[in-house]
Amino acid sequence: MAFKFGQILCLLFLAKTFATDAEIETLDFDFFESLQNEPDKVVKDLQSSDPDIQLKAIVEVQTLFKQKEYLDEFVENEHLPILIKCLNSENTTIQLEAIKALSEIVISSVRNVKEVVREKAVPHFIRLYHSSNSSISAQSIRTIGNIILKDSRLRASILKLGLLDHLIEEPIESFEVLNETVRVMLILTLDKDHPLPQDVVERLVPVFEVLLLHSNFDIVKYATWAFQLLTAADNSRHNIFFDKDTIKLLINLINHREPEIQSAAIGVITNVVNKKNEQSKMVMDYGILKVLPKLLMHENDETVKNALTLLTNLFDVSYSKTTLIFDKEIIPLIILHLSRVTNDEVQEEAANAITSATKFSNPEQISYMIDMNIINAIY
Ligand SMILES: *[C@@H]1O[C@H](CO)[C@@H](O)[C@H](O)[C@H]1NC(C)=O
Ligand SMILES: *[C@@H]1O[C@H](CO)[C@@H](O)[C@H](O)[C@H]1NC(C)=O
Ligand SMILES: *[C@@H]1O[C@H](CO)[C@@H](O)[C@H](O)[C@H]1NC(C)=O
Numbered sequence: 001m002a003f004k005f006g007q008i009l010c011l012l013f014l015a016k017t018f019a020t021d022a023e024i025e026t027l028d029f030d031f032f033e034s035l036q037n038e039p040d041k042v043v044k045d046l047q048s049s050d051p052d053i054q055l056k057a058i059v060e061v062q063t064l065f066k067q068k069e070y071l072d073e074f075v076e077n078e079h080l081p082i083l084i085k086c087l088n089s090e091n092t093t094i095q096l097e098a099i100k101a102l103s104e105i106v107i108s109s110v111r112n113v114k115e116v117v118r119e120k121a122v123p124h125f126i127r128l129y130h131s132s133n134s135s136i137s138a139q140s141i142r143t144i145g146n147i148i149l150k151d152s153r154l155r156a157s158i159l160k161l162g163l164l165d166h167l168i169e170e171p172i173e174s175f176e177v178l179n180e181t182v183r184v185m186l187i188l189t190l191d192k193d194h195p196l197p198q199d200v201v202e203r204l205v206p207v208f209e210v211l212l213l214h215s216n217f218d219i220v221k222y223a224t225w226a227f228q229l230l231t232a233a234d235n236s237r238h239n240i241f242f243d244k245d246t247i248k249l250l251i252n253l254i255n256h257r258e259p260e261i262q263s264a265a266i267g268v269i270t271n272v273v274n275k276k277n278e279q280s281k282m283v284m285d286y287g288i289l290k291v292l293p294k295l296l297m298h299e300n301d302e303t304v305k306n307a308l309t310l311l312t313n314l315f316d317v318s319y320s321k322t323t324l325i326f327d328k329e330i331i332p333l334i335i336l337h338l339s340r341v342t343n344d345e346v347q348e349e350a351a352n353a354i355t356s357a358t359k360f361s362n363p364e365q366i367s368y369m370i371d372m373n374i375i376n377a378i379y
Contacts, residue, residue, distance in 0.1 A: 145184035152191035231271035308349035339377035
């Protein structure tokens, strides 16, 4: 239920980054007409042993793919293996252009992406991921990510090819490659309906933990988003237990000035605070109560709402935790939001937090809430 917003943001972000790839340029109609007279020439040229002719054909075919009809026909007429074969070229320019052409097919439709996988393009992308040329490496792994993003049912078969070993085996020197690699690791966690196999999660978690310390925002954002998805209620069977250093880091990230990182960090903490685990104790020990008042007074309603959801979960843990929160006098801030009529969602979350607070509170605490004017706030 909680933190839909963060997930939507994450999906929007990923969708946006790949819509850029698909940006349609102005079409040159004369060019298409001339090609329509000779529809098979470009397919023939793709198989040429002359690299000049082959390269020109790969570039041409990318322009042709901007016509959806041509692209679909290309796949239907079983020309895909010809294009995939171009990935075997030793020439890096040919490799790169062939990857670009295949990425157009990958993002075009679920039907076409299935064909790309069926024709065994993925092992080629994995091989090229290890290219010493960073653009080729980055574009190859990006394309694998886009395949899984287009149809998450393909994830299992791609993992069976040993993708994870390739992703986390060796240290990555190029930032461009690291950025795309972490994006793919995040994409692996996206499908909530089919949680990742436990062994995959167990190998990913320590990698993401290290990435939380990275100096680049995008990397930290991907890692925090991945943790939010992996700890979400729909994914609760993973039962991830963070060590104290990670909890400390995540609480620090709640102060991050990037709203997306802040909201995802609140999301992870919210997800791990529950009766079943020891992490609620760590979350309290490492100072969550110190950051909460600031969050409850945040100018962004989304942040306030997220903070209230976190409090709802914290109150739900035990008598002793509830007492600690009362001692910090966070209650007046919740009541303040309860009486707000400007934002229904914030008000509703405040009501949830109060309901949760009454669950483990003693008579003294209830009368404190009444003194704080809770009754007027409700009506
Ligand atoms: C690849 O082939 C093209 C076309 O023949 C040529 O212009 C280019 O220099 C080659 N690139 C590399 C890196 O060998
Ligand atoms: C990678 O290969 C492409 C195509 O040949 C070339 O333009 C680019 O400069 C190469 N990049 C690196 C980092 O070697
Ligand atoms: C990392 O990759 C994403 C998506 O591919 C891109 O939007 C972003 O600009 C990259 N980050 C950096 C710092 O290059």
